[in-house]
Amino acid sequence: MLNELFTLATLIGILHSGVRLATPYLFAALGETFAQRSGVLNLGVDGMMLMGAFTAFYVAFNGGNLWLAVAAAIGVGCLMGLLMGVVSVTMQAEQGISGIGLYLFGLGLSSLLFKTLIGSVESVSGFPKLALPLLSDLPIIGYIFFDHNVLVYLAYLMVPVTAFVLNRTTFGLSIRAVGHNPEAADSLGVSVNRVRYVTLIIGGGLAGVAGASLSIGLLNVFQENMTNGLGFIAVALVYFGSWRAVGVLGGALLFSLVNALQLWVQVLGIPIPSDIAVMLPYVLTIVVLTLTVRQIQQPAALTKPYERGE
Amino acid sequence: MYRRLILMATFVLALALAACAAPAAPAAAPAADAPAAEAPAETSDPFRIAIVMPSSTTDLAWSQAMYDALKSVQAEMGGEASLEIAYSENMFQVTDAAAAIRDYAAEGFDLVIAHGTQYGNSMFEVATDFPETSFAWGTAVDTGTEQGLENIFAYEAAADEGGYVNGVIAALLSEANVIGVVGPVEAGDAKLYIDGFKKGVMDTKPDAVVNVSFTGNFGDTALAAEAANVHIQAGADILTGSAQQVVGAVGVAKENGVKWLGTQSDQTSLGPDVVVANQVYEWTGTVKDMIAKIQAGELGGTAYNLTLANGGLVIAYNSAVAVPDDVKAAADAAIAGIEDGSITTME
Numbered sequence A: 001m002l003n004e005l006f007t008l009a010t011l012i013g014i015l016h017s018g019v020r021l022a023t024p025y026l027f028a029a030l031g032e033t034f035a036q037r038s039g040v041l042n043l044g045v046d047g048m049m050l051m052g053a054f055t056a057f058y059v060a061f062n063g064g065n066l067w068l069a070v071a072a073a074i075g076v077g078c079l080m081g082l083l084m085g086v087v088s089v090t091m092q093a094e095q096g097i098s099g100i101g102l103y104l105f106g107l108g109l110s111s112l113l114f115k116t117l118i119g120s121v122e123s124v125s126g127f128p129k130l131a132l133p134l135l136s137d138l139p140i141i142g143y144i145f146f147d148h149n150v151l152v153y154l155a156y157l158m159v160p161v162t163a164f165v166l167n168r169t170t171f172g173l174s175i176r177a178v179g180h181n182p183e184a185a186d187s188l189g190v191s192v193n194r195v196r197y198v199t200l201i202i203g204g205g206l207a208g209v210a211g212a213s214l215s216i217g218l219l220n221v222f223q224e225n226m227t228n229g230l231g232f233i234a235v236a237l238v239y240f241g242s243w244r245a246v247g248v249l250g251g252a253l254l255f256s257l258v259n260a261l262q263l264w265v266q267v268l269g270i271p272i273p274s275d276i277a278v279m280l281p282y283v284l285t286i287v288v289l290t291l292t293v294r295q296i297q298q299p300a301a302l303t304k305p306y307e308r309g310e
Numbered sequence B: 001m002y003r004r005l006i007l008m009a010t011f012v013l014a015l016a017l018a019a020c021a022a023p024a025a026p027a028a029a030p031a032a033d034a035p036a037a038e039a040p041a042e043t044s045d046p047f048r049i050a051i052v053m054p055s056s057t058t059d060l061a062w063s064q065a066m067y068d069a070l071k072s073v074q075a076e077m078g079g080e081a082s083l084e085i086a087y088s089e090n091m092f093q094v095t096d097a098a099a100a101i102r103d104y105a106a107e108g109f110d111l112v113i114a115h116g117t118q119y120g121n122s123m124f125e126v127a128t129d130f131p132e133t134s135f136a137w138g139t140a141v142d143t144g145t146e147q148g149l150e151n152i153f154a155y156e157a158a159a160d161e162g163g164y165v166n167g168v169i170a171a172l173l174s175e176a177n178v179i180g181v182v183g184p185v186e187a188g189d190a191k192l193y194i195d196g197f198k199k200g201v202m203d204t205k206p207d208a209v210v211n212v213s214f215t216g217n218f219g220d221t222a223l224a225a226e227a228a229n230v231h232i233q234a235g236a237d238i239l240t241g242s243a244q245q246v247v248g249a250v251g252v253a254k255e256n257g258v259k260w261l262g263t264q265s266d267q268t269s270l271g272p273d274v275v276v277a278n279q280v281y282e283w284t285g286t287v288k289d290m291i292a293k294i295q296a297g298e299l300g301g302t303a304y305n306l307t308l309a310n311g312g313l314v315i316a317y318n319s320a321v322a323v324p325d326d327v328k329a330a331a332d333a334a335i336a337g338i339e340d341g342s343i344t345t346m347e
Helices: A008-037 A045-061 A066-090 A095-117 A141-145 A150-168 A170-180 A182-187 A192-218 A230-240 A245-267 A274-291 B002-021 B026-031 B062-077 B094-106 B117-129 B159-173 B188-204 B221-233 B246-256 B284-295 B325-340
Strands: A129-131 A147-149 B047-052 B083-088 B111-114 B134-138 B152-157 B178-183 B209-214 B238-241 B259-264 B275-281 B303-306 B313-317
Touching (some): A008 A141, A008 A147, A008 A150, A008 A170, A008 A245, A045 A066, A045 A095, A045 A192, A045 A230, A141 A147, A170 A182, A192 B221, A230 A245, A230 A274, A245 A274, A245 B209, B047 B094, B062 B083, B117 B152, B134 B284, B152 B188, B159 B275, B159 B313, B221 B238, B313 B325
Parallel strands (some): B111 B134, B134 B152, B178 B209
């Protein structure tokens, strides 16, 4: 049985599944990276995702264009980010607590809207599989990477985009400055609070797409609490990835690939108790986290609201 | 100072919103579906049932099966004037559930249902403090008589029976002779169902392979969907699974044109072209019997078991998917065999 795990077909299957599973984590964690680099820890990602998932599903369910559905999910996510900004940046509420509040708000509101507007679990036709021309014809690689729906590609595209914005643009410089030394940034004329609002809104928009990638991409249903805490794992992945886009990609892929691996281990009937198998992704992620050398310090002003010294 | 005030106001607002909206907030629980407390009293007071559930009333699985039964009993009895239903859903945290159970008991409900094995300990504690209130719980058989309690009903579904029948259908419909099972946690109702399913396949087609995977969760819809993908890649042409997360797996089955066998609730609406049959839990009889007993002054002591024989389990076919006559005949033979005891559904 164990040798079945190491056949080419199985390995390709694991990689294919892992690449797809990582999609919502990538969107959500990259969005959270923006917020955390500017100094705001937003624990409400899961709630923002649920709102995004519901919104996208609702638009698609009522016959709306799928891209319109994604846009609506982004819009609602941005609003949730704005709300977090009002509470944690302007009002300076403790970030951890306001994030949990935002999560409960999103969880409750998406459930309430679902019950009122839809009522029972229904399915929609989401984004179909889009085999990229030429690329998907490549042997092995083609099936693993280029045989998914369009949101999967977008998630991976967001990795270089995030890295570029954070490291190569003036705006990215402002984000990093605000997260690292808000006083200095302020004295140089950067509006600390405005930057934090913008990163929270970007994070909300990406969390909205993360939700949409589930409800109209991978699953094509909406169910109450369908993210099942996925947003909290996304927050952890930002730490895992040392607040860098590439690190987040590594974490999301590691977690998803091990998850795909453990599914295959079970399906092939390899005699490992299922309780142990489902633990694997979490255990391995922690092991890797403790073994790798931390190269980047966490943003010095993370979780600290900014108040101008008089 | 001014900002402090705004901050506090925001907090209160946020908490209020969370309390109204979040189903997990026990404070909001009793308000749920119940008519307002000041509703005009009828000539006879309605029978009052409260239920605490681990997932939502719309989960197409465990919780919805019971909620739908309560609703249909309510309709039969003549609406909210005769039967009042209050519910707390998504109580995945047992401590929240315990608080809700105690709240309902204190509010004077006639019957408080703790719809999950995990709520047992909390419910027994509350039941000791409220001997005049009836309680019910499941999946369970313990009515607390050993502890001297007389106000507890227990209920369970013989999920293995319908699992066995689904297994017979799956074995006969599978051409690849590979069948995939998307399981939640290897325990309770899901384990019963899967054990019965495997036995049904093996008794029908001993050379077929049943691959079983668990997600370690009841609500991880994304992982359940990926599990279905893996089963299909591993060659399965028929899938089944248990718990609310299977809505993700049914979607994958639909996309790949792979047949699905459901359990707990009727899942046909999710895959009208691929869902072949469902084992449906029919709790209405249980609910009605509990109400009758309580009204007659018997507050507990009965353990119910849904079976094919007593009509609590129903195999519901999807008329839109053609099932060959010989397959249906084999399924009927299995049902008859289970009912008369000539077939055992467990190893």
